[in-house]
Amino acid sequence: MPVSVIVTAGGTTADFQNLLSGLRPTLGLRDEVVCVLPPQRHDLAVKARTQRWLTVVDETPPEHAARWSAGLAATTNPVVVLLDGDTVLTPHWLEPIAAAFDDPTVVAAGPRCHRSLGPQRVRLPPEAAAGIPVFKAYARQWRQDHRGLTDVDRLGPVCVAVRREALERAGGPTLDMPYAELREQGRLVLVESALIAHLGGRQCALRPAPPADAPLLSASLIVKDEEAVIATCLNVLRAVADEIVVYDTGSTDRTREIAREMGARVIDGYWDDHFGDARNRSLAHCRGRWALTVDADEVVGGDPKALRQQLETAGRTLDAFLVHVDSPTGAGSVSVWSPRLFRAAEYRYSGRLHEQVTHRITGEVPQNERTETLSLAHSGYLGATVATKDKVRRNHRLAALAKSDGPEALYNFARAERDAGDPAGAIDACRSGLAANPEAFIRVGLLSILIRCCAETGRFPEANEALAELRTAAREQVTTDQSEIVVRTAEGNHERVLELLRGIPENAFNDLGVEAGRRRLRPFEIISLRATGRPAEAAELLRAELRAGRLVLPLGDIAKVLEGAGSDVAELARLIPEHAVREVLYATRPEAPPLAEAVVEALWERFPGDPQLFGVVVWLAGRLPVNSAIRWSGRMREQGLARYCPLLALAAATDRSARDRALAAAAALELFGDQAALPPLSEALALVPDDQSRAVLKELRALAPGVASAISSV
Known part of the structure; x- marks a missing residue:
């Protein structure tokens, strides 16, 4: 089937020349090529106009979707290939893509692509990314090793082939492409044998620029039935952001009315079991140069004036700021540095669950640094909240839907399997994810879950083997120490646990950006002190945690620690602050009725009538x-x-x-x-x-x- 290739010129002059040199030998006799020039790129115009085998279209608007539309208007073949101008092509990349359309159910197809967002994305080993000749050699071997088509729910922005009629019915091209509308008309497929590479530098034609009159900062939320918390969230947030966009996914309470009363722009949206897509639909309505994503159960803290000054003076190489997010749980808190603040034009969310900020074209994580001018206090991990919203069941369902989307999706599925009480399923997901050559961040996450689940199920040789691999993959020592503590505790080697804890700072963060210092590992210290015959020390550490409102152990274990020091659960009721009573009550659910009743009776003595x-x-x-x-x-x-x-x-x-x-x-x-x-x-x-x-x-x-x-x- 003949195709029309629409190239949006971009990249450096050398990048563009490499694309043209690689494209011409791959064309069929009836294929046609149109090159759409961006404004003010006279260097690329000179290169394009010397190529007599292609048609040049200039005088196009700066918006990328408009340039694609201009290219479509200048072509005629039934299948069009939208191709970015700084892409490295390989021999025979186009043939299997065109052949995919021999199946009338296929409406869009794309190759595997290095540095592209979505399922097309493939991570090259360092040696294959060292230069164009070695990449092309790698692609030849790839073509021999990979065959067939894989159905996906979307493709990427760098290179996609689509039936012209289907694209027109979907409303025409957009920067992110209307994949949901195309999916309603037929199959979207990956052509596994075709491999290309995207350079994606700062001069990439796909990189959008914010409007000159864009406000500095937009706050973006996705919400559903959050009337209990959203007013508190927005009341603080409006002192920070120039605009607040609330994307509602189907609230049945007063969430939308409250948001409008608080000055937010409310979008009546929908939910399609995809957190990344929902966040992106919210971001599409934001006009700011920077975007701050916030959940309704989070409250912003920090210095708004200092934050705005930091954004105004941020260099062009800095694309995001890591924000400290503190999430209380019944067992203390989870603290993490999260990329919540980023350049709105260039970054979007990817992933159905535990979505990540990635470049909207290359799929790469942003260059970032921590900011001390902003923080978020998140209440969504409290046990009662998790139970009320049935988050474990929901997350498991979403993770299962996405698990075929690559190593990161398998990492999320492994987390969901572990949280749902299926360590064997989590182990299988981890092994599949590790076999797919994940990026360093995901490899560390998969190994950490694998180690924990193997330890919990008594598979200690496998746990120690994975621990050895983690030592070579992790950058932060605390990452390895944290996992070894899990293994040694399960083995009963409590002296080694205490030895490791003595070398860990009170506050530290692991490779995943999650707090993993000695304070966070207090449950292991308490358990190991008790197991090594030091019950008084164990009880004193526990009492300090209870006074702070942190249930660092299940109630049954708390009772044993206190009893070992000559006390009982009545002391828990005397120590716990009033704000933590709800979490204590939630923690009674898995316990035997006599213990649960004893705890509630003791709380009645302290808080009669609560x-x-x-x-x-x-x-x-x-x-x-x-x-x-x-x-x-x-x-x-x-x-x-x-x-x-x-x-x-x-x-x-x-x-x-x-x-x-x-x-x-x-x-x-x-x-x-x-x-x-x-x-x-x-x-x-x-x-x-x-x-x-x-x-x-x-x-x-x-x-x-x-x-x-x-x-x-x-």
Whole structure:
């Protein structure tokens, strides 16, 4: 099938000449080439006009989509190839791409490409990227080793072939290309045997420039049902940004109304199970030179004036700033330096889940540095919030949808498998990701998860093998130390754990930008101190964490540490600050009912009448001892919560003994006159075995004499 190649001239003069030299020998007899010139690039115009085999189109607008449209208007073939002008082509790259359109279901196809965004992206080994001759040799071998087509949900911006009619129905070309609309018409495929390379320098024609009148800073949010937090977020944010864009993905509460009241520009959008795409749709409405991405459950801190001065004076080689994000959890906090602030015209998000800031053309991470003028406090990792929004299940589903998108997607899938309680699945995902030659950052992440999951499942030889590989891949010593601590703890080598901890600074960050200092590793220190016969030291470290509101261990382990020092969980209630009560209550969910009740009872002694406590009691009600159910029923009825009476819940609990159910129903009737207890009382009495009836009646006389008397008279 003949194709029309539309080249948008760009790059250096040498880059453009290399493209033209590589393009001409790959053309078929009926192929045509149009070269679209950018404004003010007379050097490229001279080169293009000396090539008699191509048609030159100039006097085009500066917007890249308009230049592509101009090229389309000058061509006629049914398949068009949109090609950036600083691309290195290889022999026979075009033939399999054109052949893909022999299948009528294919509407767009593209080669594998070094330095391109999206599924086309391939990472070359350093030796293959050392120069054009060695790259072309590498591409020849690649063509022999790779075959077939791979279906994808999008292609990249550097080189894509598309059916002309399909592109017209999709609304024409855009800088990011209308892949969602093309996907509705047919298949998008990767041609695995074709490999090209994109130089993508500062003179790349695809690099958009911000409008001259663009404001300095835009804040970008994606939200859904955030009415509880969004006002606080925006109230602080509007002192920092020139504009705030809130992209709503389908709220059913007052989120949109509150955002408009706070001065934000609200976009009524949609959700398609893709965080990166949703963030990019929000960014498309931002006009600023710089973009700051914020979540609704984050609050900005810092010095707005100093921040703006830093942005105004940032050099052209600096594309992003790392912002310190602190996320409290029930077990302390997760602190990370994240590239939340970046040049809006050049960077976008990639990835369905745990999306990353990447260059919108090359797919590379931005050149960045940390900023101390801005910080974010994030509340979304608190245990109760994670449970309410069912984030673990949601993330696992999204990660599974994306896991075929390369090593980074496999890294996210491994994280999701681990969080969902499937370490074996996480191990398999890590091994697949490592086999795909990931970038250094992803390799470290995959190895870290692999080590943790192997240690948790007792696969210590594999864990130690991966640990040895991590030592060569990681840049920061704390990255390796953190993983070794996980392995040695699982092995029971607690003396080695304490030795490693002594060499780690109190505050440090690992290769992934996540806090991994000794403070963050406190749970391992507490466990190892207790395991090596130093219970008093372990308890003192734990008490310091509890005073700060950090549950660094599960409640069961906290109880053991305190008991080892001669105390009990009542001390937890005395130490924990009021703001952390909710997380303590959430932490009772996986524990046995006696421990959960003991914790809630101790909290009642310190915070009598706190309505948060009743939520756990309602959950525990059917499993409480009868005496505890009586006590909590009185407290809840005093608060007007008779419908949640634990005695009635216990009386109706079919997994409890007939004796317990009868006593609970009788107590509700005797003490509170609740007639709702009569049916479960009759049912429970009928289920009492004959050989236990005397004993149960004796207990009833002691607990509810009036009810017992009525029963005896029947």
